């Protein structure tokens with residue numbers, strides 16, 4: 001399988017760019033040609049460390065977007081900046097791969113999708129989990145009726161937040177907290193698995209660990225109803241070391257338990273249990289989740305297929321996360337705003 005070659009400009013000198021995405025881009029033979037960042041000293045060190053050429057010594061977004069050699073930008077700044085940066089990139093004719101959550105509110109998510117559509121560029125969002133071979137295998141089992149009618153889904157997405165990531169995620173800015181960080185990932189898995197709309201959410205969020213300043217929640221338990229009376233339970237936490245991750249799907253004819261799959265690494269096992277007993281399901285694609293995401297994005301940019309998660313999918317994932325936060329803060333069960341994005345694009 002060959003991946004069309006892309007020349008990237010990075011917007012955001014972030015940890016994920018350095019530890020995950022630049023290596024993945026290079027594994028696929030892509031070219032990382034430029035960097036824009038708000039902090040020139042940090043950017044200069046980042047560019048040198050990661051061997052990103054920077055002929056002008058400027059790290060402004062305008063310089064990056066003016067570079068005609070750049071096909072696409074990868075935006076991995078903090079969440080509140082995604083909309084403005086993606087809109088500028090789209091206006092400059094660059095395809096956009098944006099980090100999740102796509103934005104901090106639904107209106108911004110929809111504006112970003114509309115901007116990319118208006119300028120004829122691809123918008124992909126880096127929810128890597130739906131791309132995983134394990135998650136695709138679980139979706140296929142469900143779609144093929146292996147467990148009958150789906151009744152319930154449980155997601156355990158818990159770990160200890162690595163020390164190097166204990167910054168803005170734990171602070172007070174828009175987009176901080178475990179719900180915007182992990183619950184939106186869960187929704188990016190559950191939404192295409194069920195293929196139906198989330199209707200309502202009821203949630204509790206807490207701050208379990210003494211991280212110092214900041215009030216963002218570090219653990220959340222959410223209950224959701226999807227169409228057809230399907231019940232979904234999500235547990236997300238930054239606070240639990242040595243915890244396994246898990247996706248469970250229960251149907252009226254069987255169940256699927258996928259252990260260790262809520263991770264970007266191409267790991268995890270899938271057990272299927274039905275009237276015939278329990279057996280392990282073969283996972284044939286063990287490519288890295290980011291490689292798969294980049295492959296589909298690059299193909300879409302070359303006019304073939306679409307990104308694994310596009311702006312509309314990402315807005316639906318965000319809608320679930322925002323409903324969870326709304327429920328937790330208001331201490332009520334709230335509706336999920338799953339309105340079809342296409343209707344809003346003409347606004």
Ligand code: NDP
Pocket residue numbers: 011012013014015016017036037038039042076077078079099100101126127128165167168181264
């Ligand atoms: P970081 O905290 O590493 O970086 C975010 C921004 O902070 C950078 O873009 C940079 O700003 C600034 N920054 C970081 N380090 C420094 C420094 N030493 N000095 C000055 N400025 C600094 O964020 P993450 O990599 O953890 O997350 C970035 C985005 O990626 C978020 O949207 C997050 O949700 C997403 N993410 C997604 C993951 C996934 O699973 N798909 C996993 C991890 C993160 P500037 O933009 O100005 O360069």
